[in-house]
Amino acid sequence: MSSNKFYWLRKKSEITCIYYLLHKPSNRKYIGKTRKFQHRISSHLTMLKNKTHHTKTIKSLDYNLSDWSFGFCEVFLGTLTDEELFIKEVEYWEKETNPFNTKPKRGSNRRKTNDKRRVRKNERNKQKKATANKNSV
Numbered sequence: 001m002s003s004n005k006f007y008w009l010r011k012k013s014e015i016t017c018i019y020y021l022l023h024k025p026s027n028r029k030y031i032g033k034t035r036k037f038q039h040r041i042s043s044h045l046t047m048l049k050n051k052t053h054h055t056k057t058i059k060s061l062d063y064n065l066s067d068w069s070f071g072f073c074e075v076f077l078g079t080l081t082d083e084e085l086f087i088k089e090v091e092y093w094e095k096e097t098n099p100f101n102t103k104p105k106r107g108s109n110r111r112k113t114n115d116k117r118r119v120r121k122n123e124r125n126k127q128k129k130a131t132a133n134k135n136s137v
Contacts, residue, residue, distance in 0.1 A: 016080060018073040018092050021048075023058075023100070025067055030055060030100040033089040041070060057100050 015037035021030040021044055034040035047053040049065050073092045080088070089104045 016076040016085065018085075018088050020071050020073055020092075021100075022069045022071060023061070023063065023067055024069060025063070028098055028100055029096055030058065031073065031089060031093045031096060031104070032101070033085050033104070035085075044070075055100050 014035060016033075016035045017037055018031065018033050019037075019041070020032070023029075030044075032040065032044075044053070045065075048058075048063075048068055051059065053059050074088060076085075086104065093099055093101070093104055
């Protein structure tokens with residue numbers, strides 16, 4: 001086994017945790033939560049590398065990728081409900097004096113957006129089928 005203390009984390013893709021991205025020059029943090037640790041961190045690193053982070057204050061910074069570090073606020077080995085995970089994230093966010101992100105929101109905006117898209121797509125498909133049925137009669 002590797003001597004790296006996070007070896008076991010790399011072997012698990014579905015880690016539930018509260019994490020932070022630290023901008024070392026300003027000592028400011030972005031606090032986040034995830035149930036899919038590897039995917040989320042990979043996503044953040046890609047956005048930081050391409051300077052396309054979804055947080056406006058991070059996107060507006062002039063930085064190098066080496067200016068950032070990643071850490072854990074808390075790792076949960078048991079199961080937590082979405083509400084419990086949200087409450088934990090808010091607790092860590094409130095401890096920060098000047099975090100990059102705004103106050104955490106319940107749920108995922110991406111999920112809501114995808115749900116809306118899915119509904120619109122289903123409605124369009126129903127309309128196409130109805131039109132096709134009318135034309136075939």
